[in-house]
């Protein structure tokens with residue numbers, strides 16, 4: 001691990017993440033020995049193509065100029081149709097790719113934690129054991145995943161665009177609840193002001209008057225300083241703490257049940273069941289009692 005003034009050992013970090021992701025031997029010990037720091041974790045979510053990567057690129061550029069150490073987690077869309085978008089992400093980030101203070105990691109979004117990767121909590125915990133100033137996560141906000149990202153992040157930035165239309169309408173209810181900061185990107189296009197007004201109106205109705213609504217033009221790095229000012233303030237709310245506790249409870253349960261099942265011989269269970277199921281009085285619930 002490193003101190004604030006030194007360069008983070010990215011090689012060791014990357015290797016540790018891989019060990020944990022692949023559940024290599026002793027990965028549990030690695031996880032148990034982590035000493036995570038209190039690093040702000042900031043999630044960027046929103047509909048596909050809203051400009052999340054472009055905006056993050058601009059935000060990270062400013063922070064790197066200030067010599068900040070940045071970790072970035074890109075949650076890969078699992079659908080092969082999104083492969084292009086992922087490659088696009090990489091390209092847009094490429095301006096900072098070689099910066100010694102930026103660590104980028106992709107995490108597959110497959111997995112059963114609703115939408116987000118099974119391993120994202122572990123990856124974040126490993127990263128939080130290094131001296132980053134900020135950790136960013138980018139994920140496409142569709143369905144469940146945005147709620148999870150809000151549970152993982154201290155601050156959730158929801159990026160919307162004027163033209164996103166119907167798809168956003170459908171998502172908005174979910175996105176409304178999780179946003180700590182709203183960004184209307186592509187404010188160089190028509191209707192940005194109208195969307196800002198409509199959002200502000202909805203926030204007002206739902207009593208969330210202290211949620212900022214910012215406008216940005218990511219491609220020109222406009223509004224980026226204002227966004228950084230907002231995310232520099234820790235926003236952790238009661239709602240966020242709730243989401244975090246739900247997420248961590250689910251995760252803890254899964255770790256516990258996995259550990260309890262570790263030595264369970266499924267083939268043997270099947271062999272016994274194959275024998276016993278032919279008994280006309282076979283009752284599955286009485287049968288499993290012996291294992292409880």
Ligand SMILES: Nc1nc2c(ncn2[C@@H]2O[C@H](COP(=O)(O)OP(=O)(O)OP(=O)(O)O)[C@@H](O)[C@H]2O)c(=O)[nH]1
Pocket residue numbers: 047048049050051052053054055085086088089092140185186187188189216217218219220
């Ligand atoms: N006009 C305009 N175009 C923008 C702006 N920001 C991003 N774009 C463009 O929008 C497209 C999508 O940008 P991305 O940054 O890849 O969007 P994203 O939200 O990361 O996309 P996914 O990761 O695929 O969901 C790119 O062609 C960008 O150049 C902006 O402020 N104005």
Ligand SMILES: [Mg+2]
Pocket residue numbers: 052053054085089138
């Ligand atoms: Mg992107």
